[in-house]
Amino acid sequence: MNDQSPDVPRGxxxxxxxxxxxxxxxxxxxxxxxxxxxxxRKEHGSVAPVLLEGDINAWLxxxxxxxxxxxxNPRQFARDARIWRDWxxxxxxxxxxxxxxxxxxPDCVSQxxxxxxxxxxxxxxxxxxxxxxxxRRHATYFANKQIDAFAGAGRADLVADYAGYLPMLILTxxxxxxxxxxxxxxxxxxxxxxxxxxxxxxxxxxxxILGELADRKRAEPGSDFTTGLLEHHAALDHDEIVSHLRxxxxxxxxxxSNLLARVLQLILTDDARLSSLISGQLxxxxxxxxxxxxxxxxxxxxxxxxxxxxxxxxxxxxxxDLLVLGLAPGNLDPEVRPDPSASMQGNESHLAFSAGPHxxxxxxxxxxxxxxxxxxxxxxxxGLRLAVPPEEITSTSSTWMSLLDSLPVEFAV
Numbered sequence: 143m144n145d146q147s148p149d150v151p152r153g154x155x156x157x158x159x160x161x162x163x164x165x166x167x168x169x170x171x172x173x174x175x176x177x178x179x180x181x182x183r184k185e186h187g188s189v190a191p192v193l194l195e196g197d198i199n200a201w202l203x204x205x206x207x208x209x210x211x212x213x214x215n216p217r218q219f220a221r222d223a224r225i226w227r228d229w230x231x232x233x234x235x236x237x238x239x240x241x242x243x244x245x246x247x248p249d250c251v252s253q254x255x256x257x258x259x260x261x262x263x264x265x266x267x268x269x270x271x272x273x274x275x276x277x278r279r280h281a282t283y284f285a286n287k288q289i290d291a292f293a294g295a296g297r298a299d300l301v302a303d304y305a306g307y308l309p310m311l312i313l314t315x316x317x318x319x320x321x322x323x324x325x326x327x328x329x330x331x332x333x334x335x336x337x338x339x340x341x342x343x344x345x346x347x348x349x350x351i352l353g354e355l356a357d358r359k360r361a362e363p364g365s366d367f368t369t370g371l372l373e374h375h376a377a378l379d380h381d382e383i384v385s386h387l388r389x390x391x392x393x394x395x396x397x398x399s400n401l402l403a404r405v406l407q408l409i410l411t412d413d414a415r416l417s418s419l420i421s422g423q424l425x426x427x428x429x430x431x432x433x434x435x436x437x438x439x440x441x442x443x444x445x446x447x448x449x450x451x452x453x454x455x456x457x458x459x460x461x462x463d464l465l466v467l468g469l470a471p472g473n474l475d476p477e478v479r480p481d482p483s484a485s486m487q488g489n490e491s492h493l494a495f496s497a498g499p500h501x502x503x504x505x506x507x508x509x510x511x512x513x514x515x516x517x518x519x520x521x522x523x524x525g526l527r528l529a530v531p532p533e534e535i536t537s538t539s540s541t542w543m544s545l546l547d548s549l550p551v552e553f554a555v
Contacts, residue, residue: 165193166202166442166466166541167337175441175539179204179471188475189455192466194541195239195337198228200445200464201457206475206493208455209467212446213498216254219446219465221500222246226447227462239337242345243542244445244464249385251500258499260376265386268370269504272316275365277507281514284311289522293555297529300549301403304519306332309398309511313391316507318366319355327351331392336540345388352387356380390504396543398508400439402515403546405429409516410551411532420520426513428487435473435486438494442542443467469493470544523553 164178165171171178179202182190188205203209212219223246228234234241246252250261288308292298307328314324330344359368367390371383378386408429409416418424446465451458459465472493474482486492495502502508520526528535529550536547 163191163193167195172539175544179468187455189457198240200466201459202466202468204468204471205455206472206478209472209493210497212465213496216499218449218452220254220449221252221446225462226464237342239341242334242341247385248382249389251389264371264374264376264378266503268367271370272367278510278514280312280315281511284308285515285518296555297552300406300551301546305399305403308515310395312511313394316367317387318359318364318368323351331395334392335396335543348388349384353384356383394504397439398511400543400545402512403549404433404437405512407549408433410528426516430512434492434494438469438473440542441470441544443469443496525554527552
């Protein structure tokens with residue numbers, strides 16, 4: 143057992159008289175996460191000691207190159223949370239709000255090496271088959287259906303009425319679940335990412351719904367992702383099936399919903415971009431790429447664990463330490479973007495989809511959903527415009543994501 147205070151990681155600069163550790167949760171983090179990232183960069187460099195919920199210690203990787211080093215080297219920085227020292231030493235209980243995001247699960251994200259390859263193959267094959275069966279058709283259907291609900295009103299909130307639900311409805315169709323299940327899962331998925339006391343309860347709700355789905359598909363197979371996992375030659379057991387359904391649903395919905403909302407915000411706060419998009423001079427994919435660099439849907443990625451003592455960003459990271467990857471600050475790292483206002487068009491090396499062996503397997507599906515969602519919206523709602531001044535649009539952040547509170551719009555009826 144380390145004789146240093148359990149309140150700081152071993153080797154942490156705070157042990158040598160540095161300022162109190164910054165928290166990646168709470169009121170300040172909710173309103174000004176970018177300010178916290180930049181302050182930490184000035185104080186500590188490309189890697190900084192921070193506190194997560196419950197004052198659990200972690201290292202926040204702020205530098206682009208350091209993030210790539212961590213993501214590309216699972217033998218040095220593993221995804222398997224069973225080596226997490228705070229977990230092993232009992233500082234993180236089973237009902238801790240970090241558990242849904244950081245703890246080990248029987249899915250491909252939580253494992254490395256051969257175990258990861260086996261499970262990742264099943265996920266990749268299932269997602270590939272889903273694309274082949276017409277994800278764009280499902281996206282078009284549900285985009286129109288969501289718009290039908292508010293098209294006659296002349297006004298809407300594109301977060302609550304559109305971006306917040308659309309990806310979930312498409313993903314539940316992909317999984318073979320019902321639309322009613324999808325609408326129930328929207329709130330639970332969002333609350334898992336927000337953390338706090340509700341995260342564990344809503345994670346259990348998601349698992350219950352998806353466990354029932356797996357049982358139904360085992361009895362009545364269909365042409366869907368769930369059946370594909372059940373029948374895959376990798377022979378996933380029940381817990382592995384449910385964990386991968388959860389992975390695809392929660393990660394896919396939350397990130398795609400947030401990315402869609404941010405793309406719509408960018409379009410609606412810049413008349414020139416909107417005009418260029420409608421005229422065909424600008425593509426939706428180019429706007430998505432811009433948002434990926436400047437406002438990635440996942441601000442901080444959980445988590446990696448040091449396999450042994452290692453130096454990173456001038457700090458000594460010790461075996462069992464937790465690292466979280468700052469995708470948002472990494473994309474704004476002045477070493478790779480000395481001028482953050484410069485165009486990054488054509489440069490796809492952002493961190494928004496993570497990197498390395500655990501890079502997001504469903505990115506093509508998310509991008510297809512967003513392209514269809516924006517295209518249908520602009521065609522269905524002539525004269526679409528913001529209903530409030532751009533400066534009145536606000537966001538609220540959790541440790542992991544920064545979400546638009548609302549995006550009120552008006553349009554012709």
